[in-house]
Amino acid sequence: MEPFVLDKNVTKEIAEQTYRNDQDPLLLYIQPWQSFERLTAGFTTRHGGVGQAPYASLNCAYHVGDDAEAVLSNRRLVTGKLAFALEAWTCGEQVHGKHVAVITAAERGRGLLDRQSALQDTDGLVTNVPGVLLTSFYADCVPLYFYDPVKQAVGLAHAGWKGTVAGIAVSMVETMEREYGSRREDIRAAIGPSIGECCYEVDEAVMQHVRVWLDEPQGNDEYERSVSRSIYTPAADGKTMLNLKECNRHIMMKAGILPDHIECTTWCTSCHPEIFFSYRKENGTTGRMASWIGLEER
Numbered sequence: 001m002e003p004f005v006l007d008k009n010v011t012k013e014i015a016e017q018t019y020r021n022d023q024d025p026l027l028l029y030i031q032p033w034q035s036f037e038r039l040t041a042g043f044t045t046r047h048g049g050v051g052q053a054p055y056a057s058l059n060c061a062y063h064v065g066d067d068a069e070a071v072l073s074n075r076r077l078v079t080g081k082l083a084f085a086l087e088a089w090t091c092g093e094q095v096h097g098k099h100v101a102v103i104t105a106a107e108r109g110r111g112l113l114d115r116q117s118a119l120q121d122t123d124g125l126v127t128n129v130p131g132v133l134l135t136s137f138y139a140d141c142v143p144l145y146f147y148d149p150v151k152q153a154v155g156l157a158h159a160g161w162k163g164t165v166a167g168i169a170v171s172m173v174e175t176m177e178r179e180y181g182s183r184r185e186d187i188r189a190a191i192g193p194s195i196g197e198c199c200y201e202v203d204e205a206v207m208q209h210v211r212v213w214l215d216e217p218q219g220n221d222e223y224e225r226s227v228s229r230s231i232y233t234p235a236a237d238g239k240t241m242l243n244l245k246e247c248n249r250h251i252m253m254k255a256g257i258l259p260d261h262i263e264c265t266t267w268c269t270s271c272h273p274e275i276f277f278s279y280r281k282e283n284g285t286t287g288r289m290a291s292w293i294g295l296e297e298r
């Protein structure tokens with residue numbers, strides 16, 4: 001069952017490929033996590049903001065060249081739907097690294113108004129402070145979500161291929177363990193909409209970094225062979241179709257997260273330009289979706 005579910009039926013609009021700008025953000029929620037009290041987590045689409053093409057309409061990031069006022073308006077619209085204050089919006093300046101920042105009440109709101117105030121050189125965020133909304137930005141890269149229901153801590157990581165093979169998922173688990181005493185078997189994880197294996201062709205230079213994680217079969221190890229098969233498929237001209245979501249799932253399990261505790265979407269951002277911004281599909285000039293996770297204040 002697909003864990004990332006749209007919050008309303010938009011079949012008609014999607015068929016017409018109109019980027020609704022009715023100031024009512026269309027959001028995806030992580031369905032299996034809806035039963036966790038006080039937790040909110042999900043992913044925005046490109047519908048329901050105020051932005052103009054090529055950022056129509058719910059671009060949530062400043063760095064793509066969109067009007068800053070429109071970005072702030074869109075963030076206000078999203079937080080409004082989540083019952084969080086606009087000032088709760090907290091984000092990093094993403095660099096495809098694996099640094100994880102620990103967000104206390106003092107960092108709440110960093111990056112809300114501009115890039116300069118964001119946590120610098122930061123692709124991962126964790127917090128246990130209610131009323132903080134962790135956010136990060138995407139147009140094909142993989143959003144990773146973490147939640148420890150025992151210690152009441154949350155985390156969010158931006159994982160393109162570089163962050164994935166750098167092991168940002170491992171850094172997230174280690175940080176939650178160190179900062180909050182999280183046990184790995186308690187941590188829930190979710191892998192959100194990103195470019196899929198259907199659309200993501202990479203060369204051998206990328207695959208060399210991927211293979212480090214794979215325990216490629218030496219002999220007749222059918223299990224390891226099947227793991228590798230789920231992560232990539234050989235394509236023409238020495239290229240490879242890479243499944244970054246499955247790669248992250250594999251790394252999460254290596255980090256000690258239980259297989260049953262990982263939700264993984266089937267959404268491909270490149271296959272669905274009527275719902276998502278896609279960097280590859282739109283040749284680089286486009287908006288960004290936001291992932292979010294936060295603990296509501298009592």
Ligand SMILES: [Zn+2]
Pocket residue numbers: 195196197198199268269270271
């Ligand atoms: Zn695709």
